Amino acid sequence: MKIIIVAGARPNFMKIAPLIRAIDRNNTNPTQDLTRIDYVLVHTGQHYDIDMSDVFFSELGIPAPDFNLGVGSASHAVQTANIMIGFEKVCLDEKPDWVVVVGDVNSTMACTLVAVKMGIKVGHVEAGLRSYDRQMPEEINRLVTDALADLLFTPSRDADENLLREGVAPGKIKFVGNIMIDTLEMMRTAIESQSMYRSIGMEPGRYGTVTMHRPCNVDNPSVLKMICEILSEIAEVVPLVFPVHPRTRQKMEQDGLVSAMGKGGNLVLLDPLNYISFMNLVVNSRFVITDSGGIQEETSYMGIPCLTVRENTERPVTITSGTNQLCELAQLKRKINEILQGRVPQGKDIELWDGRTAERIVKVLLEC
Ligand code: UD1
Numbered sequence: 088m089k090i091i092i093v094a095g096a097r098p099n100f101m102k103i104a105p106l107i108r109a110i111d112r113n114n115t116n117p118t119q120d121l122t123r124i125d126y127v128l129v130h131t132g133q134h135y136d137i138d139m140s141d142v143f144f145s146e147l148g149i150p151a152p153d154f155n156l157g158v159g160s161a162s163h164a165v166q167t168a169n170i171m172i173g174f175e176k177v178c179l180d181e182k183p184d185w186v187v188v189v190g191d192v193n194s195t196m197a198c199t200l201v202a203v204k205m206g207i208k209v210g211h212v213e214a215g216l217r218s219y220d221r222q223m224p225e226e227i228n229r230l231v232t233d234a235l236a237d238l239l240f241t242p243s244r245d246a247d248e249n250l251l252r253e254g255v256a257p258g259k260i261k262f263v264g265n266i267m268i269d270t271l272e273m274m275r276t277a278i279e280s281q282s283m284y285r286s287i288g289m290e291p292g293r294y295g296t297v298t299m300h301r302p303c304n305v306d307n308p309s310v311l312k313m314i315c316e317i318l319s320e321i322a323e324v325v326p327l328v329f330p331v332h333p334r335t336r337q338k339m340e341q342d343g344l345v346s347a348m349g350k351g352g353n354l355v356l357l358d359p360l361n362y363i364s365f366m367n368l369v370v371n372s373r374f375v376i377t378d379s380g381g382i383q384e385e386t387s388y389m390g391i392p393c394l395t396v397r398e399n400t401e402r403p404v405t406i407t408s409g410t411n412q413l414c415e416l417a418q419l420k421r422k423i424n425e426i427l428q429g430r431v432p433q434g435k436d437i438e439l440w441d442g443r444t445a446e447r448i449v450k451v452l453l454e455c
Pocket of ligand 1: 135136139194224332337380
């Protein structure tokens with residue numbers, strides 16, 4: 088069997104690493120020739136900065152991509168179109184049996200569209216998540232990808248229900264668990280033995296970690312200004328560490344917000360971090376404030392209180408069974424106070440978030 092694995096943007100890299108490891112493990116001891124999986128790795132180049140891309144390959148042990156389409160940043164239409172043009176050539180040359188895409192970024196949708204039109208089967212890892220908010224580019228990517236893919240690998244039961252409601256044939260849906268947790272487990276010792284937080288003067292359990300990059304939070308200057316002001320006020324009560332995504336940094340610089348934020352010294356702005364350092368910050372935090380998807384899951388798994396500054400989440404299991412809460416900007420300070428007083432949601436184990444998702448995906452691929 089020959090597959091192409093696609094990755095394009097930062098959150099994709101954490102999802103392909105365990106998959107590649109599981110395939111390599113399968114291939115070192117195939118029970119017969121039929122159970123070998125040959126893979127070609129395609130990086131679309133949607134993310135290209137060293138600290139948004141290369142660092143993850145080296146620390147997560149991902150081999151160098153066989154192809155890098157080098158598409159870079161552009162409008163959604165141009166970026167998607169460029170990925171499609173580049174990926175079609177790769178598919179023509181490589182003639183895979185399957186294309187495996189992960190997550191919900193533009194690269195996920197673009198490569199799915201190319202593959203299915205060429206008659207190549209597609210497997211989607213992290214299928215079925217829905218925010219029911221079509222203003223999110225990721226929601227459009229999820230809807231298109233899931234409508235077209237042949238195998239839908241879901242991380243949680245709610246995802247299965249979403250797909251069934253949309254009329255997806257039950258046989259296509261494979262509940263395999265959350266592949267991000269495989270990465271966490273794979274890297275747990277490295278994460279726990281690091282001390283990123285100390286190198287920036289923080290003490291365990293006595294600071295909060297912040298990430299913010301969604302268009303709904305950072306593209307509107309008045310919303311971004313309000314976020315920066317509220318974070319500065321929170322930092323007067325409890326120190327905050329904020330590794331800043333490039334798109335957020337760009338907007339903050341445009342709007343003249345960077346210098347005002349760092350002023351008190353209790354709000355530390357950093358460049359984007361590698362995976363181990365970032366997760367080390369997270370696991371030692373008192374709480375996390377974010378608008379990311381994956382961080383809602385990672386905090387739930389690690390039992391760290393998480394406030395998600397969004398109106399909705401495509402990952403409701405992190406609220407019903409995890410430590411996540413949706414939070415309007417106006418509630419943020421009150422919620423932080425609650426957390427500091429020890430009023431936090433208690434998470435419980437989530438089904439199949441056990442570090443063995445990639446193994447299950449490989450098994451399903453071999454059976455198809
Ligand atoms: C993308 C994904 C989003 C994911 C996020 C994680 C889509 C639609 N969005 O959003 O789901 O949560 O990645 O990071 O696919 N930039 C750089 N260097 C880089 C990459 C980006 O400076 O390596 C800057 C550029 O100014 C670019 C902007 O960030 O225009 C946005 O990048 P883009 O890939 O369009 O989307 P993200 O906001 O990163």
